[in-house]
Amino acid sequence: MSFTVREASFPADADAVQKVWSWVYSLVAPSEPLDPPADREKWYVGLEDGTPTTACKVHGYTVARGEADLSCGGVAAVATLSEHRKKGHGQRFMVDVLQLMREYGHVISSLYAFRDPFYARSGYGTCGWRWKIVCPAHRMPKTECAMPVKQVMASEMDCLTTVHTKFIRGFSGSALRTPAMWQRRMGTKPPLVYAIGDPIEAYLWVRITEFWGNVDVGEIAWSTPRGYDAIMSVIASIGHNQKTFTWMEPPHSRYLAAHFDQGVEMSIYRQTMHRVLDVEKALKQLKPKGEGAFTFSVRDEQIADNDGAWSVSWTDQGVDVQRSPRGDIAFSIGAFSQAFMGAPSVTELAQHGLIEVRDPLSLEMAEKLFTPMSVCCMEFF
Numbered sequence: 250m251s252f253t254v255r256e257a258s259f260p261a262d263a264d265a266v267q268k269v270w271s272w273v274y275s276l277v278a279p280s281e282p283l284d285p286p287a288d289r290e291k292w293y294v295g296l297e298d299g300t301p302t303t304a305c306k307v308h309g310y311t312v313a314r315g316e317a318d319l320s321c322g323g324v325a326a327v328a329t330l331s332e333h334r335k336k337g338h339g340q341r342f343m344v345d346v347l348q349l350m351r352e353y354g355h356v357i358s359s360l361y362a363f364r365d366p367f368y369a370r371s372g373y374g375t376c377g378w379r380w381k382i383v384c385p386a387h388r389m390p391k392t393e394c395a396m397p398v399k400q401v402m403a404s405e406m407d408c409l410t411t412v413h414t415k416f417i418r419g420f421s422g423s424a425l426r427t428p429a430m431w432q433r434r435m436g437t438k439p440p441l442v443y444a445i446g447d448p449i450e451a452y453l454w455v456r457i458t459e460f461w462g463n464v465d466v467g468e469i470a471w472s473t474p475r476g477y478d479a480i481m482s483v484i485a486s487i488g489h490n491q492k493t494f495t496w497m498e499p500p501h502s503r504y505l506a507a508h509f510d511q512g513v514e515m516s517i518y519r520q521t522m523h524r525v526l527d528v529e530k531a532l533k534q535l536k537p538k539g540e541g542a543f544t545f546s547v548r549d550e551q552i553a554d555n556d557g558a559w560s561v562s563w564t565d566q567g568v569d570v571q572r573s574p575r576g577d578i579a580f581s582i583g584a585f586s587q588a589f590m591g592a593p594s595v596t597e598l599a600q601h602g603l604i605e606v607r608d609p610l611s612l613e614m615a616e617k618l619f620t621p622m623s624v625c626c627m628e629f630f
């Protein structure tokens with residue numbers, strides 16, 4: 250039995266990938282024809298003796314890590330037909346897709362795992378989530394909004410780009426949105442969107458479906474503390490006839506730091522996994538401050554070009570990466586990916602015994618290069 254993996258072309262392979270996705274995700278025979286892949290979106294197909302059994306799509310994103318921009322493959326819709334499962338196709342498929350994403354030019358990959366251990370075997374590390382906050386209406390923070398509030402139509406979403414970009418540069422793992430991504434994020438039935446401030450310092454979007462129900466706040470973003478407090482005030486004013494509000498925040502939640510109250514539930518939602526695909530290129534895209542250097546090794550069983558020892562040094566001008574005869578910190582690729590994204594930090598990874606540190610100074614240096622940072626992906630895919 251042979252198992253091969255390749256990029257699926259459109260429209261030639263559309264029926265094959267649709268067959269896999271529709272039987273796996275809808276448990277039905279294919280109906281509507283598939284739309285072509287979006288800009289920078291790729292589909293991949295795995296074939297057992299030439300018959301398609303496995304498929305996935307990869308969204309091409311530019312993801313922020315603080316001020317650094319990273320080309321990222323967001324893996325979605327991984328699926329093996331039921332009758333072909335548990336033969337190792339899923340794992341084999343992921344190994345080849347990692348290589349194909351790297352060849353395409355992505356330096357990292359991210360995904361929402363159905364189960365983290367499955368993707369950990371392909372070198373992904375769990376880092377980051379969204380807090381899902383469910384707050385009874387009478388427990389909403391008592392904040393004020395002293396700025397103008399304006400409703401924004403679906404066709405005007407671009408006006409939110411500046412505040413969104415400032416927001417996501419405060420952490421790691423979210424995509425810089427293009428106009429097409431704004432449309433996709435809003436879906437086919439755009440919600441009510443409110444922009445706060447002039448210039449805009451915050452926004453929120455909501456769906457209100459009933460009286461005395463839950464108000465689902467789909468997304469909030471803010472670039473100033475008063476912008477956040479204004480969001481809370483606007484949400485509260487929407488909810489005079491509602492029971493609860495649900496919204497989401499990155500792990501470094503302002504709600505948790507500034508407004509938490511008993512009776513409010515916060516749960517980890519949509520945790521993400523990340524994987525560095527190209528150690529050398531990914532490091533060169535970081536924007537560290539000051540200067541420093543250390544050596545490290547990476548154990549990568551899927552991508553041989555990452556495996557082995559490296560030295561990295563940096564100044565304000567940029568990052569230099571070379572092969573090295575030694576590595577003072579030993580990472581698995583999963584732990585390296587977590588440190589690279591910013592959470593858990595290298596210090597936490599060392600405390601948990603997840604990396605081996607042979608020289609304490611290298612840990613200090615690594616913490617400077619991989620500045621600890623909250624990780625959160627705001628895209629749905």
Ligand SMILES: CC(C)(COP(=O)(O)OP(=O)(O)OC[C@H]1O[C@@H](n2cnc3c(N)ncnc32)[C@H](O)[C@@H]1OP(=O)(O)O)[C@@H](O)C(=O)NCCC(=O)NCCS
Nearest residue numbers: 273327328329333334335336337338339340361362363367
């Ligand atoms: C997740 C999915 C893609 C895995 O596909 P698969 O081809 O069965 O993957 P693999 O065969 O590589 O691995 C599946 C399991 O079979 C086991 N396995 C692999 N070869 C095996 C063999 N020869 N004998 C017995 N078990 C085997 C693997 O160890 C793995 O075990 P685990 O469940 O403990 O992790 C498939 O189950 C699926 O389509 N699920 C529904 C959609 C979904 O949830 N997708 C994920 C979206 S993030």
